Amino acid sequence: MYIEAKDLSKLYGNGENSVIALNHVNLEIAPGDFISFMGPSGSGKSTLLHLLSGLDKPSSGSVIYDEKDIYLTSDKELSAFRRQKIGFIFQQFNLLPVLTARENIIMPLLLDKRQVDEAYLKDLTDMLGIKSRMTHLPSELSGGQQQRVAIARALIAKPDIVFADEPTGNLDSKSGNEVMSLLYDIWRTMRKTLVVITHDNQIARMAERQFVIVDGLLSEVAAK
Numbered sequence: 403m404y405i406e407a408k409d410l411s412k413l414y415g416n417g418e419n420s421v422i423a424l425n426h427v428n429l430e431i432a433p434g435d436f437i438s439f440m441g442p443s444g445s446g447k448s449t450l451l452h453l454l455s456g457l458d459k460p461s462s463g464s465v466i467y468d469e470k471d472i473y474l475t476s477d478k479e480l481s482a483f484r485r486q487k488i489g490f491i492f493q494q495f496n497l498l499p500v501l502t503a504r505e506n507i508i509m510p511l512l513l514d515k516r517q518v519d520e521a522y523l524k525d526l527t528d529m530l531g532i533k534s535r536m537t538h539l540p541s542e543l544s545g546g547q548q549q550r551v552a553i554a555r556a557l558i559a560k561p562d563i564v565f566a567d568e569p570t571g572n573l574d575s576k577s578g579n580e581v582m583s584l585l586y587d588i589w590r591t592m593r594k595t596l597v598v599i600t601h602d603n604q605i606a607r608m609a610e611r612q613f614v615i616v617d618g619l620l621s622e623v624a625a626k
């Protein structure tokens with residue numbers, strides 16, 4: 403899917419205390435792009451990812467997927483669209499602590515009353531190296547394993563687009579590198595669109611297009 407952000411702004415609060423988190427951002431993402439966002443803490447990176455992925459409404463401007471403005475649809479329609487087309491990976495993994503790895507992974511399908519494609523799940527967990535961990539609770543897994551479970555959850559519904567907000571930010575450098583090279587392989591072999599926020603120069607440079615955000619202003623700094 404083509405994604406287009408048009409004149410996107412986000413303000414938090416009002417009056418004297420208001421913060422301009424995102425300032426008239428324009429961006430086009432083609433199917434299969436791999437994009438990285440870097441920028442100082444508080445510069446608006448997460449805000450932009452949330453707006454692009456349908457998690458949070460812009461104050462003004464629009465987010466268009468294949469010519470359809472996702473914020474002009476009902477909340478219910480938007481949630482369904484997100485579950486079917488978009489995978490999201492968080493810095494803090496965001497796994498449900500009382501569910502096993504397998505239950506966490508298939509949760510997006512259960513919410514949509516969809517069947518589990520067991521062959522695909524097997525391939526996915528094989529590739530991510532977590533197949534033997536399916537009955538474990540998150541607390542019984544290392545950080546790297548938890549993030550790989552979260553990646554499987556992001557991919558289980560076979561989305562077109564994967565957003566990742568500092569996916570290695572909570573990991574030591576070794577498991578961080580493993581997680582990032584898995585994401586890179588997934589992008590390359592499964593032909594997903596991949597949009598990653600990172601503080602790591604090396605990760606940013608893996609992307610086809612590199613962007614920097616400063617004070618809510620987005621600029622493209624490099625393209626391959």
Ligand code: ADP
Nearest residue numbers: 414415421423442443444445446447448449450
């Ligand atoms: P980054 O991900 O680059 O660290 P964020 O997008 O999280 O930055 O935040 C951008 C700015 O918006 C910051 O000044 C932050 O404090 C502010 N902000 C983010 N979320 C909220 C919120 N829910 N309420 C008020 N201000 C917020």
Ligand code: MG
Nearest residue numbers: 447448449567
């Ligand atoms: Mg952030």
